[in-house]
Amino acid sequence: MSKVPVYVADRVALFKDLEHFVIEHQAEEKKLAILLININHFRRINIVYGYQVGDALLTEFTRRLRHLSRAEDYIARMGNSEFIMVLPGILNEGHATLAAHKLLSSFDEPFDLGEHKHKITADMGIALFPDHADNIPGLFQKAEIALLDARNRVQSYSIYSDNAEQHNFNAWDIEAALENALAGDEFELFFQPQICLQTGHVFGAEALIRWNNHDRGYIRPDFFIPVAEKNGQIHSITWWTINTALRLMKDWPDSWVPLKVAVNLSTKILMDPDLTDSVNSALNLWGVNHHQFTLEVTESALMDDMAASFAVLDELKSLGLNISIDDFGTGYSSMSYFKYVPANELKIDQSFVRFMLESDMDRHIVNTVIKMAHGFELKVVAEGIENEETYEALKALGCDVAQGHYLAKPMPQQAFMQWLDDYNQKKLSKD
Ligand code: C2E
Ligand code: CA
Ligand code: CA
Numbered sequence: 001m002s003k004v005p006v007y008v009a010d011r012v013a014l015f016k017d018l019e020h021f022v023i024e025h026q027a028e029e030k031k032l033a034i035l036l037i038n039i040n041h042f043r044r045i046n047i048v049y050g051y052q053v054g055d056a057l058l059t060e061f062t063r064r065l066r067h068l069s070r071a072e073d074y075i076a077r078m079g080n081s082e083f084i085m086v087l088p089g090i091l092n093e094g095h096a097t098l099a100a101h102k103l104l105s106s107f108d109e110p111f112d113l114g115e116h117k118h119k120i121t122a123d124m125g126i127a128l129f130p131d132h133a134d135n136i137p138g139l140f141q142k143a144e145i146a147l148l149d150a151r152n153r154v155q156s157y158s159i160y161s162d163n164a165e166q167h168n169f170n171a172w173d174i175e176a177a178l179e180n181a182l183a184g185d186e187f188e189l190f191f192q193p194q195i196c197l198q199t200g201h202v203f204g205a206e207a208l209i210r211w212n213n214h215d216r217g218y219i220r221p222d223f224f225i226p227v228a229e230k231n232g233q234i235h236s237i238t239w240w241t242i243n244t245a246l247r248l249m250k251d252w253p254d255s256w257v258p259l260k261v262a263v264n265l266s267t268k269i270l271m272d273p274d275l276t277d278s279v280n281s282a283l284n285l286w287g288v289n290h291h292q293f294t295l296e297v298t299e300s301a302l303m304d305d306m307a308a309s310f311a312v313l314d315e316l317k318s319l320g321l322n323i324s325i326d327d328f329g330t331g332y333s334s335m336s337y338f339k340y341v342p343a344n345e346l347k348i349d350q351s352f353v354r355f356m357l358e359s360d361m362d363r364h365i366v367n368t369v370i371k372m373a374h375g376f377e378l379k380v381v382a383e384g385i386e387n388e389e390t391y392e393a394l395k396a397l398g399c400d401v402a403q404g405h406y407l408a409k410p411m412p413q414q415a416f417m418q419w420l421d422d423y424n425q426k427k428l429s430k431d
Contacts, residue, residue, distance in 0.1 A: 014076065015136045021074075021088055022136060025129055033096035035085040036125040036143040037065075037103065038151075042081030049116060056113045057120070064106045068099075084140075091358060093159060096126050098351045100157040101330055105300055123150040124157035132160045155226055174227050177213055182236055186212050189244045190410035191261070193419065194381065194403045197395045200427055202420060204260030206296070206383075206403060207245040208410045209237070229268045238269050242279065246286035246293075248413050256420070262294035262324055267301035271308065276315045283321070290320035296347065298326045313342040324381065329365060338376045345401070346373050350384030353404070357389055367397050374398065 025032050039061060046054040058077070065075055065083065074086040085103075090096055103124070110117040125147025127133060132142040142160040150158035181187060191205040211219045228234040245263050252259070269275060283290055295316060302309040302325070313323050323343040330349050348369055356363040366382070373380045382394045385404030394402060408419055 011078070011140075014078070015140070018074070018086060018136045021086060022129060022134070025088065026134070030088070031090050031092065031131070032129045033087040033090050033099070034127050034129075034139045034143045035087065035096070035100065035103075036078075036140070036147045037083040037085065038123050038147060039081040039083075040121045040123060045118065045120075049113070049118075053113045053116060053118075057111055057118065060111050060113070061120075065103065068102050068106055084143075090128075091355060093128060093131075094351055094354055096128065096159065097157070098330075100124050100126060101351075104156050105303075105330065108300070108303065121156065123147055125150055125160070126157060127160040132162075153226075155222070174219075174224065175231055177215070178211075178224060178228060178231070178233055181211055181213065182240060184214065186214065187237070187240060187244075188212055188412060189241060189248065190412055191248075191416040192403060192410035193408050193416070193423070194260075194262075194401050195407055197382075197391070197399050197402045202257070202259060202423060203401050204262065204292075204294070205416065206262045206264075206410075207241065208264070209241055210410075225266065229266055234266045234268050235272070238266060239278070239282075242282050243286070246282060246288050249288055249292070250286055251413070252417065258289065258292050260292050260294050260322065262296050262322075264326065265295045265297050267298065267304070270297065270301065270312055275312065276319065279316065279321070280319055283319075291322065294322035294324050294344070296324045296326040299328050300330060302341075310340065310342055317342045317344070329369060338372050338378070341378075343378060345379035345381055347381040347383055348399075353382045353384045353390060353394070354386070357393060363393070366394070366399075370397050370399050 021032055024030075039057075042054065042057075045057060061083075062075075062077070065085065069075060069085065070087075072088050074088075075083065077083050085099075087096060087099055090099075104122065107120055107122055110119045125143040125145065127139045127142035127146060129139055133139045146158040146160040149160075150156060188210040190208050190210050192208060193205050194203040195201070196203045209221050209225075211221070211224055213219055225234070225237075228237050242263055245261050249259075249261055272278075279295070283293060297309075297313065302313075317323050322345065324345045324347055325341060325343050326347045327349045328346040329352055346369065348366055352362045352365050352369075354362075356366050370380045379400045381401040381403060382399050383403040385391050385394065385402050385406045387406050390404075391402055391406055411419065
């Protein structure tokens with residue numbers, strides 16, 4: 001199938017054209033994903049700058065899609081601002097999500113439209129064969145539902161789900177509920193253990209926020225954090241998280257070896273002028289040693305304004321705390337990044353770890369990141385480890401720290417303390 005995006009006006013003809021994918025995948029029991037991609041406010045670009053600029057944008061958009069696609073992927077433009085991409089032979093939902101992430105981050109870079117530079121956003125709806133439908137029209141319908149869902153969300157992509165609860169979630173006034181969450185004491189902080197791969201000792205834990213809403217129960221952070229980032233509440237949430245992590249650490253027994261605790265720092269906080277002072281004061285207030293505390297920042301967050309964000313990280317690092325680059329590998333950083341990034345560790349994105357046993361490419365990426373990071377004296381953390389085989393493979397590759405469901409899921413303070421005691425007991429009896 002050609003990689004050149006054809007313009008397709010006739011859906012029926014297109015659907016017919018794509019049927020061979022279904023026949024092939026059915027026979028070989030393989031999965032495929034359909035991505036519907038819509039450029040937001042495209043009409044506005046035509047109105048403000050004229051059709052010529054609109055056309056230049058479409059050409060550049062197409063170029064980026066093509067650049068990121070594999071030879072076997074099929075791309076077509078379906079409407080004014082709507083594109084479809086068919087990803088044959090994917091292993092699971094994770095691969096479709098990874099593709100969505102890659103496409104979305106390729107739009108971070110402004111589009112050069114002659115005299116104008118323009119930043120665009122796009123929404124994406126994803127449906128999988130055979131999980132969501134077993135024919136092309138059905139898949140398109142499911143992808144349309146997912147696209148609609150993505151439009152109503154802060155996150156720019158959505159995978160089709162027939163979970164009715166998730167659909168009517170959109171109608172819920174999450175912002176208002178979030179306003180009351182702090183006052184209503186609805187947040188909890190969980191710890192997920194991290195283990196030194198080479199020694200088996202406990203390294204520390206990542207602190208992860210949980211929202212236990214009175215009406216709806218537990219709500220996933222990747223659902224509400226983007227909302228909080230949008231309405232500014234991320235500030236109070238971050239300070240709650242940092243202070244709670246430090247307070248809980250103070251309750252850990254003195255007999256424990258000092259553990260490192262990592263807290264996630266939203267991009268929106270990174271440019272706060274008093275960030276460094278506030279973090280420093282919080283550490284002093286709770287009397288926690290600076291080198292026991294780590295701030296995790298996502299790689300993609302730093303790419304927006306690398307010079308400014310590196311300066312902030314430098315300042316934080318000079319306080320003596322640790323900087324970890326989260327979701328590493330999804331942000332398209334170049335080699336020079338390794339040399340200059342003011343960090344102590346890199347966290348390889350879960351998507352690479354998850355498939356590293358099945359995918360030579362993912363294993364190669366993991367291996368390369370480990371080698372390069374070590375060359376620049378950065379520790380490497382692998383998260384999303386779900387089985388022993390992956391744990392052992394990472395150990396053999398020389399990875400430093402492990403985190404994942406194979407070891408333990410995130411848990412509240414009491415359970416974490418119990419888990420740690422049990423782990424140390426077991427380790428002692430084994431050694
Ligand atoms: P993240 O920082 O990449 O955190 C890792 C996520 O992977 C966590 O999801 C964790 O529970 C999950 N995880 C760890 N090991 C495994 C595994 O083996 N398998 C699977 N399937 N998942 C695993 P969680 O807690 O739902 O958090 C999602 C995201 O929400 C985080 O991604 C982070 O970006 C954000 N987040 C969580 N807590 C906070 C917070 O306090 N502040 C901010 N700004 N963001 C937070
Ligand atoms: Ca993290
Ligand atoms: Ca991560």
